[in-house]
Amino acid sequence: MRVMAQMAMVMNLDKCIGCHTCSVTCKQAWTNRSGVEYVWFNNVETRPGQGYPRTYQDQEKWKGGWVVKRGKLKLRAGGRIKRLTQIFSNPNLPTMKDYYEPWTYEYDMLLSAPLGEHTPVARPKSLITGKNMKIEWSANWDDDLAGGPELAPKDPVLVKIKDQVSDRVKMEFEQAFMFYLPRICEHCLNPSCVASCPSGAMYKRSEDGIVLVDQDQCRGWRMCVSGCPYKKVYFNHRTGKAEKCTMCYPRIEVGMPTVCSETCVGRLRYIGLFLYDADRVTAAAATENEHDLLQAQLDLLLDPNDPDVLAAARRDGIPEDWLDAARQSPVYKLAKVYKVALPLHPEYRTMPMVWYIPPLSPIVDALRETGNDAEEAGNLFGALDSLRIPIEYLAELFTAGDPGPVQASLRKLAAMRSYMRDVNLGREPRPEIPAAVGMDEETLYEMYRLLAIAKYADRYVIPKAHAETARDLEELACAVDYADPGSGGASGPFGEASGRPVPVAVETFHALKERQTAEVLIPVEALRVNLRSWDGKGGTRE
Amino acid sequence: MTTNDILLWVVLPYVTIAVFVTGTLWRYRYDKFGWTTRSSQLYERKLIRIASPIFHIGILAVLMGHVMGLLIPESWTHAAGLSEDAYHLMAVGIGAVAGACTLFGIGMLIYRRRTSVAVMAATTRNDKTMYVFLVAAICLGLLTTIIGSGMLGDGYNYRETVSPWFRSIFLLSPQPALMAEALPSFQVHAVAGMLLFIIWPFTRLVHAFSAPFAYLFRPYVVYRDRGPHGAGSQAPKRGWERVG
Numbered sequence: 001m002r003v004m005a006q007m008a009m010v011m012n013l014d015k016c017i018g019c020h021t022c023s024v025t026c027k028q029a030w031t032n033r034s035g036v037e038y039v040w041f042n043n044v045e046t047r048p049g050q051g052y053p054r055t056y057q058d059q060e061k062w063k064g065g066w067v068v069k070r071g072k073l074k075l076r077a078g079g080r081i082k083r084l085t086q087i088f089s090n091p092n093l094p095t096m097k098d099y100y101e102p103w104t105y106e107y108d109m110l111l112s113a114p115l116g117e118h119t120p121v122a123r124p125k126s127l128i129t130g131k132n133m134k135i136e137w138s139a140n141w142d143d144d145l146a147g148g149p150e151l152a153p154k155d156p157v158l159v160k161i162k163d164q165v166s167d168r169v170k171m172e173f174e175q176a177f178m179f180y181l182p183r184i185c186e187h188c189l190n191p192s193c194v195a196s197c198p199s200g201a202m203y204k205r206s207e208d209g210i211v212l213v214d215q216d217q218c219r220g221w222r223m224c225v226s227g228c229p230y231k232k233v234y235f236n237h238r239t240g241k242a243e244k245c246t247m248c249y250p251r252i253e254v255g256m257p258t259v260c261s262e263t264c265v266g267r268l269r270y271i272g273l274f275l276y277d278a279d280r281v282t283a284a285a286a287t288e289n290e291h292d293l294l295q296a297q298l299d300l301l302l303d304p305n306d307p308d309v310l311a312a313a314r315r316d317g318i319p320e321d322w323l324d325a326a327r328q329s330p331v332y333k334l335a336k337v338y339k340v341a342l343p344l345h346p347e348y349r350t351m352p353m354v355w356y357i358p359p360l361s362p363i364v365d366a367l368r369e370t371g372n373d374a375e376e377a378g379n380l381f382g383a384l385d386s387l388r389i390p391i392e393y394l395a396e397l398f399t400a401g402d403p404g405p406v407q408a409s410l411r412k413l414a415a416m417r418s419y420m421r422d423v424n425l426g427r428e429p430r431p432e433i434p435a436a437v438g439m440d441e442e443t444l445y446e447m448y449r450l451l452a453i454a455k456y457a458d459r460y461v462i463p464k465a466h467a468e469t470a471r472d473l474e475e476l477a478c479a480v481d482y483a484d485p486g487s488g489g490a491s492g493p494f495g496e497a498s499g500r501p502v503p504v505a506v507e508t509f510h511a512l513k514e515r516q517t518a519e520v521l522i523p524v525e526a527l528r529v530n531l532r533s534w535d536g537k538g539g540t541r542e
Numbered sequence: 543m544t545t546n547d548i549l550l551w552v553v554l555p556y557v558t559i560a561v562f563v564t565g566t567l568w569r570y571r572y573d574k575f576g577w578t579t580r581s582s583q584l585y586e587r588k589l590i591r592i593a594s595p596i597f598h599i600g601i602l603a604v605l606m607g608h609v610m611g612l613l614i615p616e617s618w619t620h621a622a623g624l625s626e627d628a629y630h631l632m633a634v635g636i637g638a639v640a641g642a643c644t645l646f647g648i649g650m651l652i653y654r655r656r657t658s659v660a661v662m663a664a665t666t667r668n669d670k671t672m673y674v675f676l677v678a679a680i681c682l683g684l685l686t687t688i689i690g691s692g693m694l695g696d697g698y699n700y701r702e703t704v705s706p707w708f709r710s711i712f713l714l715s716p717q718p719a720l721m722a723e724a725l726p727s728f729q730v731h732a733v734a735g736m737l738l739f740i741i742w743p744f745t746r747l748v749h750a751f752s753a754p755f756a757y758l759f760r761p762y763v764v765y766r767d768r769g770p771h772g773a774g775s776q777a778p779k780r781g782w783e784r785v786g
Contacts, residue, residue, distance in 0.1 A: 080758050087754070088598040089583060089591050096584050096660075128585065129659040195762035198754035203766040216574035219752040220581050237664065240580035281763075465768065 003302060003313040005322055006189065006209035006274040006353055007252060007462070008331045009261070010341045011182055012451060013359040014413065015268035018144065018180035020044050022260035022269075026184075029259045030246070035238025037102035037127050040139055041245035042260045044182045048155040048393070049142045051181075053098040056231040057345070058156040063092045064229030065192050065348030066285060073286045073349065075192060075227060083223060087198065092226035096237075100138045102127040128237075145178055157396045161389075177366070177390040179359045181397075184260060185232040185245035186344065186352030187211050189276060189300065190285040193244075196227025202242070207465070208273075209353065210247045218242050229348040253465035267454050272329030272461045273322065274353070275302040275313055285349045290400035293346040300351065301336050304329070325463035330450055331355065338439075338447050340409045342398035357451075358394045358406055360413040363387055377418035377433045384410050412437045416448050543719055550733065551718035555711045558736040565743030566751065579749040585660035589650060597647025603640035604683070607633065612708045616701040626699065634691040641684040648677060672745040675738045682731040689727050698725050704732065 026042035045051045059065060063077040077083065077092055105122040113120030126133040142151045152158065187204075191211050194202040201217035202224055204210070213224070213233070220240040224233040233244045248258035252271075256262070261269040277300055284296040302309040304326035313323055326332065334341040334357065341355035367383045368374035384391070384407055391410070395403045419433040419441075434444040450458055570577065583590050611633060619629055652673060655661050690698045707720040721729065742748070 084754070084757060089587075089594040091591065093583055093587065095587050126660075129663050131659060191763060194764055197764075198757040199752065200754075200756060200760055200764055203764040206765045206767045216577075218578065219749060219754070220578035221754065222581055222583065235581070235584050237582070237584050239575070240578035241575075 001280075001302075001309075001312050002278045003275050003309065003316045003318060004206065004209065004278045005318055005326065006276055007187070007247060008209075008272065008274050008335075008353040008355065009184070009247075009258075010270040010331045010334045010355045010357065012266075012268040012270070012357040013179055013181065014357065014361050015266035016044070016180040016182060016359075017266055018044055018046065019265050020140070021263050021265050022182055023139075025259050025263040026245075029248070031243075034127070035236040036234060036243060038096060038099045038139075039234040039236075039243065041232070041234075042182065042184045043139055044180050045140070046143050046145055047179055047181050047397075048152045048158045048177075049145070050151060050154050050156075052139050053094045053231050054137075055154060055156050056094075056229075058159075059229055059348070062094070062226065062229070062231070064227060064231065065345075065350055066190070066195075068286050068288060068349070071286065071288070073190075073282060075195060076229075077196070077223075077226060083196065083198065087221055087223075090222050090226055093222050093235075094225070094231065096128065097137070100141070101133065103133055103135060157393060160401075161392050161396055177362045177393065179362055181344075181356075182260070183230065183232070183344070184258075184354060185211060185247070186230055186350065186354045187245075187247055188353060189278075189281050189297075189351035190349065191228075192348070192350050193224035193228040193233045196223040197221070197242075198223055202233075205249075208249075208252065210249050210252070211244070212246060212249070213242045213244055215239075215241055229345065229350065230352070252462055255462045255464040257460040257462060261460065267459065270330040270334060270450075270459050272331040273304075273326040273463065274329065274332055274335075275304050275309060275318070275323075275326050276300045277302055281351060285351055290347045291402040293349065294342065294399050294402070294405055297343060297346060297351050298336055298339075301332065303336075304332065319463075319466055322463045325461050328461045330458060330461060333447075333450065338412065338443070339405070340412050340447070340451075342405060342409060344397060345400070346398075347400035356398060357413070358398060358409055360410050360417070362390060363410065364417075375417055375421050377415060377430075377436070380414035380418060381411060381436070384414065408437070412439065412444075412447070413451075415439070416444055416451070419444055420448050420452070543722060547718045547722040550729070551707065551721040552716045554733070554736055555716070558739050559711075562739045562742060566748065569743050569748060577748055577752065578746075579752075580664075580746055582655075582658075582661045582664055585664065586654060586658045589654040589658075593647050593650035593654060595647075596643050597651055600640050600643030600645075600647050601680075603636065604644055604680075607637050607640060611701065612705050615705070615709070616699075630691070630697075630699075634687060637687045638684075638691070641680070641687055644680055645684060648673075648680060652677070668745055672741060672747060675734070675741055676747075679731070679734040679738045682727070682734050686725075686727050686731045689725065698728070700724065700728055704728050 022042050023040055023044055027040060030041055031037075031039045040052065043052045051057060056062060056064075059076060065076050066073050067076045068074070075083070078086075103124045103126050105124055107122050109120050109122050123132055124135050125131065141147070145152060153162075187210055189209070191202070191204060194204060194211060197218075198221045199217055199219045201214045201219070203212060203214065205212065218241040220235070220242070222235055222242070224242050224244075225231070225235050227233075233242050235241075236243050248256075248260075251258060251262075257269070257271050261271055280300055284300050285293075287293050287296040302313075304310070304313075304323060310323060313326075314320075331341070335355050340357050342358065343352045343355050345352070363383055364374045364380070366387065367379060372379045374380070388403075391403050391406055392401070394406045394410075395401050399405045415433045415437040419429060422429050429441065431441050434441050439447075616626075620626075655665055686700070690700055692698075703720045703724040707717055707724075710717040710720070721732070
């Protein structure tokens with residue numbers, strides 16, 4: 001047994017209202033630069049829908065993740081030699097059109113157009129080519145089922161379950177069921193992006209399991225982009241390097257939650273530690289039957305109260321405060337103790353570490369519309385048994401199509417809702433409700449505290465990076481003495497993006513300062529405009 | 543032997559080697575972040591899907607041809623029982639196919655670069671300069687293959703002049719006279735080649751040194767610790783370096 005710590009996240013989908021605050025704040029913090037205009041480390045997709053990039057879940061097409069062949073784990077896109085033969089052009093790489101072509105508007109035209117008969121218009125301009133463009137797609141183009149009958153049926157998950165159930169299902173489904181799925185990098189235990197990287201530039205941090213790209217070592221082969229089944233590694237088309245969600249490691253290291261979590265309006269995200277057995281990861285990922293993968297993944301997670309585990313963890317150098325944090329970890333409770341959180345697409349065999357509590361609300365709503373008491377335990381349990389389609393859809397997302405664990409999770413949420421209603425209304429609590437889902441009253445109440453009250457300190461249990469190196473955590477406050485205060489996107493002598501990387505905080509600081517203090521604005525036509533921090537008046541030279 | 547001969551066939555080769563080696567080392571030290579293929583596949587994938595492999599495989603074959611033709615002395619292949627005619631036929635046959643692939647590939651790549659607006663917008667001045675030198679070296683190389691083969695005129699055995707001169711450079715006893723008497727087309731190709739190697743370290747071409755063979759031998763999942771430099775990309779301040 002080799003014990004390692006993993007920083008992980010749980011999202012409670014019941015609370016997601018699809019406001020995209022997480023996406024926007026993440027964008028502001030991390031990808032408000034040219035080269036990554038089209039990149040959303042965090043995005044929120046409406047389900048059913050095609051997702052971002054479009055139909056990324058169709059692994060027959062995109063070939064991400066792992067497969068098991070004759071009991072051995074293999075990259076779906078092929079072994080090492082095949083990967084190298086495809087190095088001159090990656091056949092599985094999405095193009096920008098599969099994400100969307102980023103654009104801005106000629107805002108300046110609204111102010112500078114000469115007096116005339118017609119109102120001036122701000123035409124869309126591509127941020128890639130600088131030319132006029134026709135906007136045909138964007139992130140969240142199909143938000144809230146926009147374009148439903150035309151776009152939603154192309155949802156790969158829907159296509160898959162349609163094969164199993166009849167056509168009638170689709171329409172019923174659209175009427176009954178819609179929810180939001182916020183996605184970040186999964187920081188997998190068995191990351192296929194890391195395994196795909198020919199340069200060895202991608203790595204999993206041994207301290208906290210965060211998956212990162214070494215920008216100095218990345219050579220832009222793009223195998224990680226296609227290797228990730230969630231398509232959460234992106235290619236910066238200006239620097240020619242891969243970039244991805246960093247789980248806001250500069251914040252995590254000082255004990256702060258990620259930007260997406262901190263700003264989440266619904267307070268639906270939980271961050272904490274898992275302890276897991278690194279020696280068994282490959283074997284677990286190679287579990288033959290897809291339906292057993294969830295259990296295999298749960299088995300990897302070690303009980304932080306088990307003395308044997310603690311002894312092994314201390315032997316493997318995990319500090320005491322991290323073990324404390326692991327004991328209080330909300331994600332461990334939700335995933336392993338209450339078993340309400342489920343991983344996204346375990347069948348990709350990457351052992352993803354962002355977990356989801358499936359949404360009960362759409363089922364409650366559907367039940368209420370039929371005129372029944374939608375919070376009565378018996379009614380809810382009955383609905384969970386009869387509403388096959390949403391359950392099958394969720395199962396396709398979270399359990400490789402096995403409805404059992406999804407149903408069990410939803411039944412627990414239903415029990416909690418029903419039991420707590422009695423408590424809140426001053427009625428006699430009914431212990432048979434938790435008993436019906438295999439929980440006792442105390443555990444159910446604890447789960448209620450964590451999910452419904454959801455205090456900040458309970459949602460985020462983040463141990464700081466180890467104390468004696470705390471003084472090294474300078475990225476957050478380094479802007480002043482950074483050695484090369486040139487312009488925003490500093491350019492070395494070998495064309496743009498060469499030279500030393502500029503810390504993100506410094507780059508943003510200088511970009512904004514230059515824009516605010518520049519005497520002359522550079523005309524928009526002459527450069528690319530950074531959409532996110534642009535005030536509509538020209539931009540900074542990059 | 544004129545001053546020009548000395549300049550072209552002694553000074554220029556050593557300058558090339560010096561710039562190539564020190565330039566590459568210097569860039570690797572200074573500019574690891576800029577060391578990339580700067581792929582444009584994200585913008586356009588249909589043409590690159592065909593053109594890029596053809597070009598790269600072609601140019602690797604061309605490289606092998608140069609290694610054989612320049613580094614292996616004629617006497618060795620003779621000793622191995624390969625007659626001059628047989629060698630010639632093989633070299634010209636393979637060389638012409640490889641050269642044609644390379645030229646076709648790069649022609650298609652340049653066409654793509656020119657016609658795809660997004661790719662063109664991402665093309666830097668540095669890239670354009672590099673293309674000029676690269677295409678010049680390839681075209682002149684193909685020309686020497688054709689001339690040397692005897693398809694036009696008498697043919698030419700470069701292994702008696704160019705190759706010994708090439709080896710003499712690395713043996714540190716340069717023999718410019720050999721090159722001075724070579725066919726002009728070979729001379730021009732050699733100069734174009736040297737110029738290409740001089741700009742090499744300062745262009746995208748450095749990605750050739752990143753051929754990731756280590757991928758075949760390393761474990762799939764790479765673990766790294768946070769390292770002595772702490773968080774972010776900031777080096778630790780003086781006095782705050784980690785001990786031990």
